Amino acid sequence: MAKLVMEYLEETAKKYPDKAAYVDKDRTITFSETRQEALHVAGALVRRHLFKKPVAVYMDKRVECIPAMLGIAYSGNFYTVLDTQMPDTRIRHILNVLDPAVILTDRSHESAVLSIKGGAEILIYEDAQESACEEEEILNVMNKILPTDVLYVLFTSGSTGTAKGVVTPHRAVVDYVDAATDAFHFTSRDVMGNEAPLYFVMSLLDVYSTLRNGSTTCIIPRLYFSFPALLMRFLEEKKVTVLYWVPSELVVLANLKALKLSDLSTVRMVMFGGEIMPIKQLNMWREALPQADFINQYGPTETTDGGSYYFVDREFPENARLPIGKPFRNYDFMILDENNRRITDSAGGSGELCVRSNSLTYGYYRNQEMTDRVFTQNPLNSCYEEKIYHTGDLVQYNDQGEIIFVGRKDFQIKYMGQRIELGDIEANVSAIKGVEENCCVYNEAKKRIVLFYTGKAEESFVNEELAKMLPAYMIPGRRVHLDSMPHNLNGKIDRAKLKSNAADL
Structure with missing residues (x-):
């Protein structure tokens, strides 16, 4: 039983040395190659006498990022992935909080890193691969690493506008990946179609379940999500079996009627998380892939992405x-009311979901107050x-004893003397014919609910349908039709941007 994520790779590299581990559009890397490249990165860091220090990774999303991350872990340090597509202001904020000892990058991004490195040393990936690698020395360091030591600091999407670094130990990742493997029956035959950026918590299931189970992860180029035919062809060519994507990406493909463009018969499981999956587009996917299981996963970054799962x-x-759904085997859910009393059935109404787990993270990097x-x-x-x-999530039991996500505590508003969950409005808008995506925000200054939506539905039709579905006090005071919905770097609807736009409405 693995205690550190590197032990996954040690075991799998012996069992499947020449099997494809990670694939992108330009390169395939085997498990043994992943291990060797990771050890070279580790050796370069060990020679610098670094231990339990933050190391930032600044590289494009490609296969070399994986041994970069693992090499940092082998050396006893912890990583933070920076995407080269991140805005400079976000990168500088993260680096200011993290204060890394080293920034690991590749030759093509060296000049960009020079302008943002601060006091950090720069390590070039290609140079690390050409340097000496003393396996015994690295494995001796590995023996000093505890399961409770930090593996990564992952900076959240920052829906409030300020990213927070979530500190996650090896133990939390290992426990979650083991539990997810048991729940979803991952095997060496699976091919994961990776959508999530490597700095987003949803990517860890692709990366680390591959290490654990000897499966393969195909890193899908970001560009392909703008060209559905390319994306569908990639999934077919790579014979992808498992998708774990944010709902926004699934919704766009369903709305564009892209699901029939290629043969997706190898896909056995479609999982989604991070946002609410609209039923209308879920049904389109279920119709197009009748052989697949569809799973709603729930789990914040602070619980290592894990939490619960529901097979539709x-x-x-x-x-x-x-x-x-039901919690993974190493998670326990508690629904607490405003007086910290436990809610146990549908009669108790909604309350805040609290989590007890071996996979809880340590809180926020250099932010004890928020922790x-x-x-x-x-x-x-x-x-x-x-x-x-x-x-911070409000949930309740339905009549069947299942837990239903109601909304965020910070999405709950008091309006016209009534408590309103903006998610309730969004769920009803999603059902309107011709609406593709939608998001509700609250303009506090003007005491007005603002609905943003995309699709072919006319505003007058949306108004008529809302009047049938909702009480008058829940109907948005302003309805704004957009040509396209803004999304953040993780692919989720950018609520912070919409809220800013709503300030003038």
Whole structure:
């Protein structure tokens, strides 16, 4: 049983040395090659006498990023991935918080890193591969690493406008990946179609389940998501079996009727998380891929992406929301009301979802105040220290005893004397014919709900349908038709940008 993520690779490189581990449009790298390249990176860091220090990775999303990340882990340090497509202001903010000892980049990005490196040393990936690699020395360092040591600091998408660095140990990742493998029956025959950026928590299941199980991860070029025919052809050519994508990407492909462009019969599982999956577009996917299981995954970055999962096992009305399912085997959910009393059934109404787990992260890098705010003592346990994570998500039980996501606490508003979940409005708008994507925000200055939506539906038709679906106090005061919905770097709807736009409406 692995205790460190590198142990996955040690075992798999012996069992499947020449098998394709990671694939992008330009290169395929085997498990043994992944290990060798990772050890070269580790050796370069060990020779610098670095241990338990932050190392930033500044590279394009491609196969070499994986041994870069793993090499940092082998050396006993921890990584933060910076995408070269990130805005400079975001990169500088992350580097200012992280203060890395080293920035690992490749030759093509050396000049860009020189302008942002601050006090960090620059390590060039190609140089590391040409340097000496003393395996025994590296493995001796590896023996000093504990499962509780930090593997990475992942900076969240920052829906509030400020990214926070979530500190995650090896143990949390190993426990989640082991639990997910058991739940989803991953094997060496699986081919993961990676959509998520490598700095986004959803990517870790692609990366590390491949290491654990000897499967293959195909890193899909970002450009392909703008060209559905290319994307569908890539999935067919690579014989992808598992997708774990944000709903926004699935919605766009369904709306563009791209699902029949290629043969996707090898896909056995479509998972989604990070946002609510609209039922209308889910049904399009289910019709196009009748052989596949569809799974709603729930789990914040602070719980190492894990939490719960729901196999879609029945039909749902288009204005409904999917259950978030049952917790993974190493997670426990607690629904607490405003007085920290546990809600156990549908009669209790909605409450905040709190998580107890071996896969809880350590909180936020260099931000103890915020850490203490959401990682607290379990209020139901007064006998010994036991941390729980307050997700900020409001949930409730339905009549079947399933947990339903209601909305974010910060998306709940008080309007016209009523408590309103903006997610309730969005779920109903999603069911309107001709609406493709939508998002509701609240203009606090003008006390007005603003609906942004895309699609062919006329505003007058949207108004008529909303009047049938919602009480008057829930109907948005402004409705804005967009040609396209803005998305952040993770592919989610950019709520922060929309809220800023709504300030003038």
